Every structure is written in structure tokens, then in C-alpha cells.
Amino acid sequence: MQPWCVGISTLLLSALLPWPGTGQFHVIGPGAPVIALIGKEAVLPCHLSPVMDAEDMDVSWYRSHPTGQVHHYSTSQDLIEHQRHEYRGRTEFLKENITKGQVALRIHPILPSDAGEYRCFFASSTFYNEAQFKILVTGSGTAPQIYIEPGYTGEMKLTCTSTGWYPEPEVQWRDVRGQRLTSASETKTAAENGLFHVETSITVDTRSRDGSCTIRNPVLREEKEAQFSLSDAVFPRLWPWIVGFAVPLCLLAAGTTFSVLFVCTKRRKRLIKKQYGKLFWI
Template structure:
């Protein structure tokens, strides 16, 4: 009787295996169809999930970039394996056990670096079934507000230089004249990488007398904010004005432009002091 019972039990189990296998064969791992865009220092979640929903608690879940054998994060046997994790990611990644129960394999990545940009693969397997999805991460560093200055003046030829630093990836520089025409083709742009791996751009353009208004637009090639600066050059500077005169009037113009900002800041500080003054009077010793 016992042998018959065990035999029937084995047949039942074996008959269920194809059904389980079919269910998982119909599942797939899906990443993000849109790149995840963030800035250095931020925390992000790289999306990935199994569809239809299937628990991944007992699976191997592996996130990696260039090498399958050097994972960004490895979860297996219900534990995180940090000893073989890529050293660049140690202490910065997490998977949620509760999310794994719902088939959500999303990776939590902290304190982004510009070197984290790239395509991440999300792999899951139970030993028989496996699936893989991909998610792209773009770590975009938005550089400083561009500054425009006169680099040199020789006779009737004056060069303007537009500078901005702290970018990644390389930004786009656009010059426009007073009529809004794109004159970028008349400029020369150089790009240098600093010790932190970020990019600094310097763009030069020759000024002519008939064009006395220039704007320099420096923008990221990814869909994020952009910076623009403008400089008005009076026709009085042409022709033959000495270099120190140009520098003097340019400095004067920039100083005058800064006065409204200083006034606004002073008013804010004065208003803050007035708010805090009644509170200070209430303090007794």
C-alpha cells in the first residue's frame, strides 16, 4: 500500500512539472524602455520586473554592466553576495525582498557618480527558466552658468570667449547674433576634462562691428535644463579702442548688472531680520 501511495505521489508531482515549466517559460524579464536620467550625488531606482508577476525570492537575481561575472549586485540563495560584487558599487546598491515577492527586481543605487552612466542588465533564473532585461542610466552633470568675456582686441578684431565647466556628458554650445541667427559655425570650441572627470568648454567667436549683441547657449544633449548668457557690445568700442578700455567698460557693465541682485538679496536679509527681531525680544534670561 505504501509503495502504491508513493508511486501515485511521484506521478502527480511529475505531471505538475510541465505545467510549472510552461508557466515560467511564458514569463519574461522587462527593464525600462526609457533611459533613467539623474545627476551626480542623487539616488535612483533602475526599473526591472518579471511579467507576468512571479516571485523571485528563491531565484538568482543578477545586475551587471560589462561583465556577467563581476555583478553590480548579486542576490542568490535569499542573500546578497557582496564578496564578488564590483568594488565600485559596494555599499551603494540594494534589492527589496518585499518587491522580489511580487517579481520586482528593481535595483536601488545610491550616491550616483558620473562613471555610473551605462546600460545595466537585469538577469533572473530559477535554474531552469531565465530571463533578462536592460535599463540605461544617464548620469548628467549640469555645468555652471556660462560666462562671456573679451579675450583680446586687435584693431577692429575682437574675440569673445564663452566658458562653462562641470559638464558630463559633453554639452552643446550655440552662438546667436542680435537678430537671433545661429552663428555657431563661426566659432571654435575646445573641451577639456578636469581631475574629477567633468568637462570644461571654451568657445571663441570673432566680433564684427555690425553685430553688437551676442548670446552663448550651453546646453546638455540630454533633455534637461540649459544655461544661456548674453553680452551687448556697444558700437563705441569700434574701431581701434585699446584693450584696457574694453576691459574697463566690460567690467563696469557687469558690475552694474549685479547691483539689482545685491539689492534684492539685501531686502531679503532685512525682511528676515525683521521677522526674527520679535522672537529675539521674547527670550529672557
């Protein structure tokens, strides 16, 4: 190919591509899912590439599933007439760097229902573009509590409970060596606020010693653990029986001792009276 042909081809190709400054842009959202803690706040940043002033643009955040507007900024003000009702009073548009094409949306407080896919949308008078991202909502609940009660002969029932988890947590029983134990029952119930209450139980042999109940947040990979010791649990359970048996036994022994002493003393007096007469009677 002749050099002049290459120059014409390059010129034609350049003419077909958008020129810098024509108003076209890309919207860049969070590069990874946003992890939002229940009850806290989440900040959803978006910016334009190349850098340009977005002060006169329409900027919106939308839910993908279910669809609906989360927040809308236009003509230098917040417009909330079409905002989904569950976000009203919980969103704030951050525009300190809007002249550089950098904005963010703050949501507070985070609710379980905020989890899902979102779109960040920019529109100028000549062009528009959007970015998609995801919010992962999560929360770790209370420290587990273990309740111990007698089961069948040689067995004890252990029940582990905790509340305030999202999403559904993972539950594990382990023995003192860290080996997993099979639970007898396990329930995970969502409360009205969407948080999960966990209750799991296991039946173990009283010859077992120590172990633990662990509840794990699958998003944060955070664990909360409660330990149990059957040796400590069995002794308090037997203590009332020990006391109930020991006290009457002690009373019986004391009564028997007193009776023996009384009989021996009385017999001794009779012998002395018989040998020495009334003169030595005590």
C-alpha cells in the same frame, strides 16, 4: 479536417507549450533608457511576468560592456564578494514587493562611468531569464561666463566658459537676431571626475551690438545661456581715456583763464595809476 482531428491537434500543441505554474517567466526591465543625473540616484526596476514570488530566487544586475556584477541577491541576502569595486557602497537592493516578483536596484551617487548597458537576471531552481536596458548618464554644468577683451582695431574678443557638463555639450554663439556665429576656437576638456570643461571664443566687430553664448545638454535638451552687450563693454573700455584726456584739458582751461584774468587785472591797475596817480592806487 474532421472535428476530432482538430481536437487532437490542439491537445498535442497544448502539451508542447509550457503550462502556467511550471516556473517559467519573463523578466521585464525598464521600457526606455534610464536617464541618471550625476550626483543623484538612479533606480533600476525589474519584475516577473507572470507575477510570482521571487524571494527564493537569485537576482542580479550586470554590466554588459564592460562585463561585471553590479549587485547580487541570493538566499535572502545581499552577496557582494563578486561585485565590481566601483559599485561597492553605492548599491541598494529594494525588495519590498519581492513576493510579487517586483524588485529594483538603487545606485547612488551616479558617476559618469555608470553609463552603459545593463542586464537584470532572475534564476529559480528550474529556470532563468533576463532583461536588458541602458543607463544614460548626464549632467548640466554651471551657467556660462563671458569675458570681453580688446582685439585688433575695430574688433573685440569674447570668451565663454563653463564647467561640469556630461556628456560633451553643444556650444553655440548667436547674434541679436538669433543667427549662429562661427567661433574662432572651441575646446572641451574632461576633468579627472569625467565632467567636461568648455571654453570657446569668438571675434566680433565692435559695430555689433548684443548676442549670446549658449551651452546645451544633448540628453536633457537643456540650455544655459549668457548674454553680452558690446555697447556696455565699449564704453567702460573708453572711459579711462576720456577721463585721462578731460582732466588735463580742464586744468589747462582753468590755468589759461586764471592767467588771462591776472594779466587783465594788472593792466587795468597800470591804466588807473597812470590816469589818476598814486591817490587812486589800489
